[in-house]
Amino acid sequence: MRTYIKDLELKKGEEVIIKGWIDIRRDQGKLIFFDFRDMTGKVQGVVLPGSLAKETAEKTRPEWVVEVKGKVNERPEKNRQADKQNGNIELEILEVTILSQAQEVPFDMDAEINLETHFDYLPFTLRSEKTKDVFKLQATIVEEYRESLRRQNFTEFQAPAMVGGDAEGGAAVFKVEYFDHKAFLATSPQFYKQIMVGAFEKAFTVAKIFRAEKSMTTRHLSELTQMDFEMGFIKDHLDVMAVLENVIRDVVNISVEKHKDIFEKNAVPFPKVGKKFPIFTLLEAQEIIEKEFGGKAVGELDMEPEHERQICEYALREFDCDFVFITHFPTKKRAFYSYADETNPELSKSFDLIFRGLEINSGSQRIHDYNELIAKMKSRGLDEKKFSFYLQAFKYGMPPHGGCSTGLERLTMKMLNLPNVRYASAFPRDMNRIDNLLSE
Amino acid sequence: MRTYIKDLELKKGEEVIIKGWIDIRRDQGKLIFFDFRDMTGKVQGVVLPGSLAKETAEKTRPEWVVEVKGKVNERPEKNRQADKQNGNIELEILEVTILSQAQEVPFDMDAEINLETHFDYLPFTLRSEKTKDVFKLQATIVEEYRESLRRQNFTEFQAPAMVGGDAEGGAAVFKVEYFDHKAFLATSPQFYKQIMVGAFEKAFTVAKIFRAEKSMTTRHLSELTQMDFEMGFIKDHLDVMAVLENVIRDVVNISVEKHKDIFEKNAVPFPKVGKKFPIFTLLEAQEIIEKEFGGKAVGELDMEPEHERQICEYALREFDCDFVFITHFPTKKRAFYSYADETNPELSKSFDLIFRGLEINSGSQRIHDYNELIAKMKSRGLDEKKFSFYLQAFKYGMPPHGGCSTGLERLTMKMLNLPNVRYASAFPRDMNRIDNLLSE
Numbered sequence: 053m054r055t056y057i058k059d060l061e062l063k064k065g066e067e068v069i070i071k072g073w074i075d076i077r078r079d080q081g082k083l084i085f086f087d088f089r090d091m092t093g094k095v096q097g098v099v100l101p102g103s104l105a106k107e108t109a110e111k112t113r114p115e116w117v118v119e120v121k122g123k124v125n126e127r128p129e130k131n132r133q134a135d136k137q138n139g140n141i142e143l144e145i146l147e148v149t150i151l152s153q154a155q156e157v158p159f160d161m162d163a164e165i166n167l168e169t170h171f172d173y174l175p176f177t178l179r180s181e182k183t184k185d186v187f188k189l190q191a192t193i194v195e196e197y198r199e200s201l202r203r204q205n206f207t208e209f210q211a212p213a214m215v216g217g218d219a220e221g222g223a224a225v226f227k228v229e230y231f232d233h234k235a236f237l238a239t240s241p242q243f244y245k246q247i248m249v250g251a252f253e254k255a256f257t258v259a260k261i262f263r264a265e266k267s268m269t270t271r272h273l274s275e276l277t278q279m280d281f282e283m284g285f286i287k288d289h290l291d292v293m294a295v296l297e298n299v300i301r302d303v304v305n306i307s308v309e310k311h312k313d314i315f316e317k318n319a320v321p322f323p324k325v326g327k328k329f330p331i332f333t334l335l336e337a338q339e340i341i342e343k344e345f346g347g348k349a350v351g352e353l354d355m356e357p358e359h360e361r362q363i364c365e366y367a368l369r370e371f372d373c374d375f376v377f378i379t380h381f382p383t384k385k386r387a388f389y390s391y392a393d394e395t396n397p398e399l400s401k402s403f404d405l406i407f408r409g410l411e412i413n414s415g416s417q418r419i420h421d422y423n424e425l426i427a428k429m430k431s432r433g434l435d436e437k438k439f440s441f442y443l444q445a446f447k448y449g450m451p452p453h454g455g456c457s458t459g460l461e462r463l464t465m466k467m468l469n470l471p472n473v474r475y476a477s478a479f480p481r482d483m484n485r486i487d488n489l490l491s492e
Numbered sequence: 493m494r495t496y497i498k499d500l501e502l503k504k505g506e507e508v509i510i511k512g513w514i515d516i517r518r519d520q521g522k523l524i525f526f527d528f529r530d531m532t533g534k535v536q537g538v539v540l541p542g543s544l545a546k547e548t549a550e551k552t553r554p555e556w557v558v559e560v561k562g563k564v565n566e567r568p569e570k571n572r573q574a575d576k577q578n579g580n581i582e583l584e585i586l587e588v589t590i591l592s593q594a595q596e597v598p599f600d601m602d603a604e605i606n607l608e609t610h611f612d613y614l615p616f617t618l619r620s621e622k623t624k625d626v627f628k629l630q631a632t633i634v635e636e637y638r639e640s641l642r643r644q645n646f647t648e649f650q651a652p653a654m655v656g657g658d659a660e661g662g663a664a665v666f667k668v669e670y671f672d673h674k675a676f677l678a679t680s681p682q683f684y685k686q687i688m689v690g691a692f693e694k695a696f697t698v699a700k701i702f703r704a705e706k707s708m709t710t711r712h713l714s715e716l717t718q719m720d721f722e723m724g725f726i727k728d729h730l731d732v733m734a735v736l737e738n739v740i741r742d743v744v745n746i747s748v749e750k751h752k753d754i755f756e757k758n759a760v761p762f763p764k765v766g767k768k769f770p771i772f773t774l775l776e777a778q779e780i781i782e783k784e785f786g787g788k789a790v791g792e793l794d795m796e797p798e799h800e801r802q803i804c805e806y807a808l809r810e811f812d813c814d815f816v817f818i819t820h821f822p823t824k825k826r827a828f829y830s831y832a833d834e835t836n837p838e839l840s841k842s843f844d845l846i847f848r849g850l851e852i853n854s855g856s857q858r859i860h861d862y863n864e865l866i867a868k869m870k871s872r873g874l875d876e877k878k879f880s881f882y883l884q885a886f887k888y889g890m891p892p893h894g895g896c897s898t899g900l901e902r903l904t905m906k907m908l909n910l911p912n913v914r915y916a917s918a919f920p921r922d923m924n925r926i927d928n929l930l931s932e
Binding site: 071115116179198202210212213226237247252266284420441442448479481486 | 494530557597614615616618619623631634647649650652654666668669670673688690691693694700704714715724725880882885888890892900919927928
């Protein structure tokens, strides 16, 4: 019967069997020390002189997979490490069975390595505590995103990845050879979640989307995970923002509750959510930036990365909040389905959510009137015939609605202040890399 | 303040505001009757003679989106419909505000229509109760699949959809123009979940996969949702099957608990899970089929669809169970990473799970030894260089492990005995259709 390493401290004085990887081996002549690792943590083991396990133990190396029979001993007072998992016990190794061998590892698992090396050796580097922690946190984020929306009566659906047209005509799109036809990879589940408002009123999806932009910045990926929701019968974009704020608060609270240790190990403060996320129009934000940080901002049609950082700095100082909503982006800069503000149609009922200096979410109220949508498409030079499937939703009666998308990798990245969004994707794809570097 | 339609019976005698779609309008001269629909259900409304709402009410048609102010009246005894939602109340309509108009609907929403028409008008047909029920159930299936695995200590991860090679060389694969390179759409998250065993031991993903088979059967889709898990430190395939059985039992139990009404409306019996899912080797199953149903089965290398139906019929009769495990498929018929049985290497430690006559899951123990895996790839004519990323996981020590994949759409289909798997995909893709029929 296997004992998980996290449960060893409950078994003091007992004989147990653990299974896992050899994390570290230190041969000190008479004594051989090991750190063993399983999915629940690490423990130190020691082969004492004369142990029957000695011969096998001497053969083993890091990353060999073993089954170990041992006795859980309390460490002498002077050897205890109070702040470390299993720091007050040690496994006296009685028997080692080799389950699987490993070749020499390319570098020490916890070594500081550069980004390219990290991804070249991903099946190995994914095993490091630092990397695993990122994806443990990510699993919690996506789980709680869904849970929070379910509590708010949203229904999950599966959005398609392959689409028939380069619908929005904006983002660069990947082409697929689809039998004797051309298809495309979705740049957003937008149309499908709007269609789902007709069925469920409140719908969400966690979907892969694909961006063929020739960009190698620290914030772009070719394939990413988007967490999208869309809801009907809203008054305006503020209703959408309220749901999103609930979701983000839930995600942050649960992440901190479950993974306090991960934030601490990464020396990253818990995300601050303030009493309420501050909301500024783009113009208000720009005025604040000019006043507080100097330079020129008013008149820009979007937020520069530098301005995103500055408005977050301001919000943290004034509102004790790492999140800021920016609303009312110029209508012409947003997607055709964005709803113009009745009081000034040049501006849209749109918003971005910025977290620690990075836009992690974008949303808006949408046009719900069929004729208005057609007129808008024409004014943008879009061919309505190519949108006939999507337009059915509006032809057959669509309530006022809106929604937004959160980038899972960007949110993960900023939670832990990772230097590059690639570190927040388990298997990142970019212009130069799909698993391996692309060569031919 | 909006009242949801499901809560109206708590508001007898009160004035309320509901929002939703006009489901049906019946103009009876003096009286105009409506069925209104929102995300929580339906209710009958009536415009009485002399009502101020009359003029607006007369303009409206099915699928118009409205806000209705009304009074919740108890129906007279003779008009009550005990078995219907809100069958004992009626909304006396006081005011109707039109939120959104609709064009004439193409056909009655609950009409029996053929498959092609259903998908031609999907943004409309998704609104029918019958269709919504399918995707409500599907949302529960996928949620509980995840929940059950989390309770069993699995960690979720996001598997990639774009891959660098046509890895397994088996299933037909879609090509993607990837910047100046070629990429492919994943036919399975197999390699990635195996890599994740190295990190988390127990990992799962719900991933889109893509199959370019030129197949138009009732059980094939070009894009589908696969629910995959993989686990380390197993003894053999039976450990994987035990976890899967737990998951399926949880999914069935929660589905029945939450959606009793959907099974009843569809006149489909609740899936039977017996005391334990019966397990037969392929040979045993074939012998049973020959004995019980006649004909020839022994010697076939896989289960014919007809035989899958027969073994399920047998399992239901003898074990009161709609699920049957079949194990020990010929090694040469399974993927290269399948683990051969030590007692007879011609047969693999593999299994399928058949549900109501259809294979919904396939899995196995996997080869975990690096050298054995290389040898197996060579014997299959696979170029190990193309697998260098994947092979790192094995180079650096991999425990005995195994896993399996469940097709979400197939499981949904069989839960409700739908005649075609397309009905279990919200936005199905096949050779001829991506939303619209493909023309050019």
